[in-house]
Amino acid sequence: MKRLFASLILLVLLAACTSQWQEIGPPVDTPHFTDKAFHTADGADLPLRIWLPWDKPLEASIIGLHGFNDYNRAFDAPGKGLARRGFALYAFDQRGFGGAPQRGLWSSTDQMIDDLATAARLAKAAHPDKPVYLLGESMGAAVMLAAVTRHADMPVDGIILAAPAIWGWQTQSSLNRAVMDFAMAVMPRVAVQPNGVYREASNNHYMLRQMWRDPKIIKATRVDTAFGLVELMTEAFDAGAKLTGNPRWLIMFGDREDILTSDSVASFIGSLPKLPPEQGRLALYPQSHHMMLRDLQARVLYDDIAAWIRDPAANLPSGADKAP
Template identity: 55%
Template structure:
């Protein structure tokens, strides 16, 4: 019986020992265990800003997505003078082990590696972390670890905070049982059937993208909830570095009750230290919505003028 239970434990990627010096190349974040995390880059188009951007933004994609999903905000923020970098997190995109959960600790370790490499490349430029959904959860969880990523600020778009604290007893029991009984079983995420954006073209591209995972292993979903639990725990402790949370009024992917409860836990800080921006007509993937340029403007303004109101007027009282 013990042997059978061990055989059915949730699977994690096997991470090798440190064998290399981490490095930043044109196409990858090369990690200490020798893995290349595919990298995409969007730079200011011309002039001195290409070599000396206003700031550097390291962006993390959401669950089952990959760095290519950040192309629209990547281009949009590059046009506003920022250098944007995004890599395929382990278990997603072009990772040979795509579909297999890497574990929250390893995803956080990769974020720290990428942050250090970009800091070394741009020693005199501010560095900001931008996370979409699961990517935001990775950033938030990293903030609770010893020696968190050395960033000047974090931008959390539709942060995935549907942790065990906010799951129903039925969900908790069912997912725990499935992850330990049939971890290899795949399911179709509900997000594929719900409206994640008002940009139909972006949604069609998402559905047709072969790098987007369409069927999720149960143990990967279990790992995601564990990550979201750590992100939820981090909410009251946010503020160092300063943060900007972007919340959409038409959120349909995350549990609305959990999302609302989590946002209520944000610390009450001066606007230059912590900011919540609400967009009533925005969806989960708001940085791909038709009205996304307005949000790009807000991000740019928040980075350059932290004390000023957001251009869109999306500043939300606690």
């Protein structure tokens, strides 16, 4: 009996030492949007929110992808702001986040990219005579970077990346890598909540307090999920140098970035190809933080995004693209 008990304990310990990823089923259905969900080919319903212009003609459709441990509510302010400017915005909870199935478990970079490509096709089908753009925040922007270098066939006219998560292995210290490798080897399923470390993600403190109280925001992150994020950021960093200008891109960073390291941002910016402004444009905002789309002065970014979509060759209204 003691030997059996010891064997069971050993099996439990071994199970705890193995990573756990999302289980994605085979295609069983036709993907489509409903009023409240992005129904995927494998039958998963990813919660969806839609903002439509109500007092002016539709100019373009935009797919919004939220950041790490966040969900589609991240686009509440940007969705309203861009709808007022004539754009439709579709934002869904990525797998493992918000109200999506298998909460807390990482799916894969491949699956996140496939979901985005499908959503882009559905947005184009909803408004076939209008252009489609992608708008990503942090992790969502990293997914978009990886996606456009893999899927040249996506019906996308442009990508807008707000503080893309590009802190990949290329810019991580050897100590960070060693700690992550050790954690993955001994406790990949353990969820960790950072304590004692303060970072100012935004100057919108009311929004930050709402996020802290929001039960859909993941507060403690599994080790294997964090590892998956770094793998995604690694591919996103490499994708920057591969951007061709088709689709055209607008990449935005804030000078008050306090989540990504300054070295990783500088290295990524230095890797971007030098293209004509109408194909690729970098904008630097002196007062913006990591969650720049929700900062108190975010309307400046909404104006820039709208102006860039309408005329990618013109200077941005804010002048942020003139920054050195």
